[in-house]
Amino acid sequence: MAIQEKLATGQGKFTPRYPELGTGPVSYDDAVSEEFFLAEREAVFKRSWLKVGRVDQLPRIGSFFTRELVGLGSIVIVKQADGTVKALHNVCAHRGNKVVWQEHPAEETKGSCKAFTCKYHGWRYGLDGKVDHVTNEEQFFDLDKGALGMPELHCDTWAGFIFVNFDPHAQPLRSFLGEKFTAVESYPFEKMTEHYGYKTKVKGNWKLSIDTILEWYHPPYVHGRFIDRDVSKAEKLVPPPDSYYYDLFTSHMLNSVPGPPQLPPRKPGELGPAQRNQRWIYKLLRAGLFGPDDVQDIGHCPTSSTPATSSPGATTPTGCSRTSRCRSGPATSTSPTSTGPRRSGSTATSSISTSRRRAMPRSVSPRR
Numbered sequence: 001m002a003i004q005e006k007l008a009t010g011q012g013k014f015t016p017r018y019p020e021l022g023t024g025p026v027s028y029d030d031a032v033s034e035e036f037f038l039a040e041r042e043a044v045f046k047r048s049w050l051k052v053g054r055v056d057q058l059p060r061i062g063s064f065f066t067r068e069l070v071g072l073g074s075i076v077i078v079k080q081a082d083g084t085v086k087a088l089h090n091v092c093a094h095r096g097n098k099v100v101w102q103e104h105p106a107e108e109t110k111g112s113c114k115a116f117t118c119k120y121h122g123w124r125y126g127l128d129g130k131v132d133h134v135t136n137e138e139q140f141f142d143l144d145k146g147a148l149g150m151p152e153l154h155c156d157t158w159a160g161f162i163f164v165n166f167d168p169h170a171q172p173l174r175s176f177l178g179e180k181f182t183a184v185e186s187y188p189f190e191k192m193t194e195h196y197g198y199k200t201k202v203k204g205n206w207k208l209s210i211d212t213i214l215e216w217y218h219p220p221y222v223h224g225r226f227i228d229r230d231v232s233k234a235e236k237l238v239p240p241p242d243s244y245y246y247d248l249f250t251s252h253m254l255n256s257v258p259g260p261p262q263l264p265p266r267k268p269g270e271l272g273p274a275q276r277n278q279r280w281i282y283k284l285l286r287a288g289l290f291g292p293d294d295v296q297d298i299g300h301c302p303t304s305s306t307p308a309t310s311s312p313g314a315t316t317p318t319g320c321s322r323t324s325r326c327r328s329g330p331a332t333s334t335s336p337t338s339t340g341p342r343r344s345g346s347t348a349t350s351s352i353s354t355s356r357r358r359a360m361p362r363s364v365s366p367r368r
Contacts (some may be wrong), residue, residue, distance in 0.1 A: 033204070047166075048176070052162050058078070062078070063110075065110035075087050076163060094148075099125065100147065154167070156172070212273050221234075
């Protein structure tokens with residue numbers, strides 16, 4: 001049975017469930033308008049909680065990593081002496097120089113230290129961002145050292161994921177995520193010990209990347225070499241759109257897709273010639289997908305991970321992730337994922353992680 005027939009739900013397309021969206025051509029003005037982009041930066045990215053990494057990346061007191069968020073600024077995520085995590089603007093209180101960097105100030109970095117030292121004039125900052133040393137302090141007039149520091153921004157964690165918010169009046173993280181995410185909080189993300197990722201630059205508006213992720217109309221052509229060199233065969237191996245799971249709710253959406261069928265085992269010594277198709281890529285990464293045809297090998301998923309009911313816009317609920325692999329030993333760190341805005345006509349960095357740790361549905365900030 002073809003994968004399309006096996007996975008098709010018969011529940012129809014997603015759009016008819018929201019008739020107010022209409023079925024006519026979609027305007028792309030919001031992807032090319034500079035005015036719209038600037039409004040998005042203020043209304044979406046500077047007000048939303050942005051995922052910047054995982055607590056696994058901060059194994060000890062003083063561990064840190066930086067994030068370069070396009071259009072928002074450079075920040076430092078650092079583990080405090082009490083085990084909490086803080087986010088600091090990566091800027092010196094003296095002359096505004098970037099404080100934390102290694103080989104090149106524009107590149108992200110990570111490491112561990114007892115304090116941060118500005119490479120410009122040697123001002124030193126504690127892990128909490130407060131100034132604890134000013135070079136030639138006696139030469140300054142009326143210097144209130146206690147009022148100086150690397151400005152702090154809102155930072156909180158959920159299920160081991162680290163979020164930041166640039167809004168001084170940000171709502172609490174849990175309130176922002178809502179009850180839908182509470183249902184998957186107990187999923188054992190910390191047991192996902194295999195990680196794969198890559199980073200690329202997208203010369204286009206950030207919504208182009210989001211729109212591509214939300215549809216699987218393109219894989220037989222964009223990713224054809226990983227599926228089958230024969231396009232007609234690749235088209236038959238891609239799951240149909242109506243087999244996906246979509247769920248819209250306040251400020252977010254959940255989207256998940258079914259994974260490919262299990263690959264047939266090969267007998268020892270019968271590997272055959274190397275082939276650049278779906279077999280090796282799916283066997284290695286499982287393509288970051290999950291669904292009813294995949295297998296679970298980390299034990300029973302928490303009951304709270306499986307939605308009891310479907311929302312009005314949901315189709316084909318798949319429950320918890322089925323591609324995550326559990327291995328013994330310490331968890332590896334997760335490469336940060338860029339979440340800054342991407343503007344039309346400019347180069348922005350997009351980091352996409354094909355990770356078993358990220359096999360759960362992801363949230364997407366709304367368009368405004």
